[in-house]
Amino acid sequence: MTSLPIMIDAAFDSGNIEVLAIDGTCARLAIRKDNLSDFYQWFHFRVAGARGRELELKITGLNASAYPDGWTDYRAVVSEDREYWGRAETAFDTHEDGGTLTIRYRPQGDLAWFAYFTPFSWERHQDLVAQTALADGVEHRVLGHSLDGRSIDCLEMGEGPRQVWLMARQHPGESMAEWWMEGALDRLTDPADPVARKLRRLCRFHVVPNANPDGSVRGHLRTNAAGANLNREWESPTAERSPEVLAIRSAMDANGAEFVMDVHGDEAIPAVFLAGYEGIPSWSDARQAGFDRYAAILQRRTPDFQTRLGYAVASPGKANMTMATNQLAERFGAVTMTLEMPFKDNIDLPCAAQGWSGERSAQMGRDCLGALLEWLES
Numbered sequence: 001m002t003s004l005p006i007m008i009d010a011a012f013d014s015g016n017i018e019v020l021a022i023d024g025t026c027a028r029l030a031i032r033k034d035n036l037s038d039f040y041q042w043f044h045f046r047v048a049g050a051r052g053r054e055l056e057l058k059i060t061g062l063n064a065s066a067y068p069d070g071w072t073d074y075r076a077v078v079s080e081d082r083e084y085w086g087r088a089e090t091a092f093d094t095h096e097d098g099g100t101l102t103i104r105y106r107p108q109g110d111l112a113w114f115a116y117f118t119p120f121s122w123e124r125h126q127d128l129v130a131q132t133a134l135a136d137g138v139e140h141r142v143l144g145h146s147l148d149g150r151s152i153d154c155l156e157m158g159e160g161p162r163q164v165w166l167m168a169r170q171h172p173g174e175s176m177a178e179w180w181m182e183g184a185l186d187r188l189t190d191p192a193d194p195v196a197r198k199l200r201r202l203c204r205f206h207v208v209p210n211a212n213p214d215g216s217v218r219g220h221l222r223t224n225a226a227g228a229n230l231n232r233e234w235e236s237p238t239a240e241r242s243p244e245v246l247a248i249r250s251a252m253d254a255n256g257a258e259f260v261m262d263v264h265g266d267e268a269i270p271a272v273f274l275a276g277y278e279g280i281p282s283w284s285d286a287r288q289a290g291f292d293r294y295a296a297i298l299q300r301r302t303p304d305f306q307t308r309l310g311y312a313v314a315s316p317g318k319a320n321m322t323m324a325t326n327q328l329a330e331r332f333g334a335v336t337m338t339l340e341m342p343f344k345d346n347i348d349l350p351c352a353a354q355g356w357s358g359e360r361s362a363q364m365g366r367d368c369l370g371a372l373l374e375w376l377e378s
Helices: 122-133 176-188 194-202 213-218 243-255 285-301 324-332 358-377
Strands: 007-009 018-023 026-030 044-048 055-059 077-079 089-093 100-105 112-115 139-145 151-157 162-168 203-208 259-266 273-275 335-342
Touching: 007 018, 100 112, 122 139, 122 151, 122 176, 122 213, 139 243, 151 243, 162 176, 162 243, 176 194, 176 203, 176 259, 176 335, 176 358, 194 203, 194 358, 203 243, 243 324, 259 324, 259 358, 273 285, 285 335, 285 358, 324 335, 335 358
Parallel strands: 026 055, 162 203, 162 259, 259 335
Antiparallel strands: 007 044, 018 026, 044 112, 055 100, 077 112, 089 100, 139 151, 151 203, 273 335
8 A cells, every 4th residue: 555656636725736746755746826927936735645654745946936035944834634734844955956845744644735834724714704703893894806706804893993904815825914813803802802902992993814815715826816916906906907905995995094004924034024114205204103113012022023134125215106005104194014924934933843833923913913002002
């Protein structure tokens, strides 16, 4: 039985891999590009017939992937029960077969699932929406539909005048963003949590847990069904190309926005950090102070957040206005920010077993809400 070759498939929610060759327990693989796009980096596949056998899985052609710097010091996530996701032994060789990521793992059982990061399935999204919608004081509304007909869910709560928007997974392969949402919504709906009670007294929350459901289900890294990078559609979204952004921005226009957090993941930088709206036409020192104050509060509240590593700051007048954080800061005069979490690990607080994980992403969601309350009260 053990002499039979392993079997590999990805025909499931968020699955992505192409099998080029299998020889016993060794496989040569490639990642499928996003539909109508050249982006590729997300993978998610299952290996069968693997009990007690040393697997060698080689994902090739990665020098041309969306973020080739993301493969250095990266370790693939692996699970045998699809509940606990650890990290597998992983190495990247830029000179082998156009850039090859080699994953080695010996499963205890017959099946093992491998992914770029801990998946957050469409079914789990449905559970998150259903459970949250049943909480006291929560209202659910559908802002619109994706090109494949999936709902853009928005969960609303709170009686206060401050309009707060939280959204995640514009880039669908950044699944840590919806794990963040699970933690944030768990805290916001906890009737025993004093931070949540105070936040809901001060604010009206509009929470979009998954802004790109089509890309999530299709196994895309960065785009929707039409190959559109949604975080480059905020200046002029259209129903034909980016109905997801059009629906969310229209709801923001109707309700207003004072504070916006857009949650993402970064392939290369091994840290949690914020990106702001420097470079927008209306930028000023006074407006920047609101962003800087939130970052300082979050850094003090959790050692998983830092301000040392991050993106280069845009020069005056040079902000990319197609991005949500910049467009919404200019459009509403809001304090807006992009929260980035790593695909790799937190370099300051590494975890050998899991690296950065869904669990830590959820905790970051809780911590960000604690920082928001302090920011509002100060």
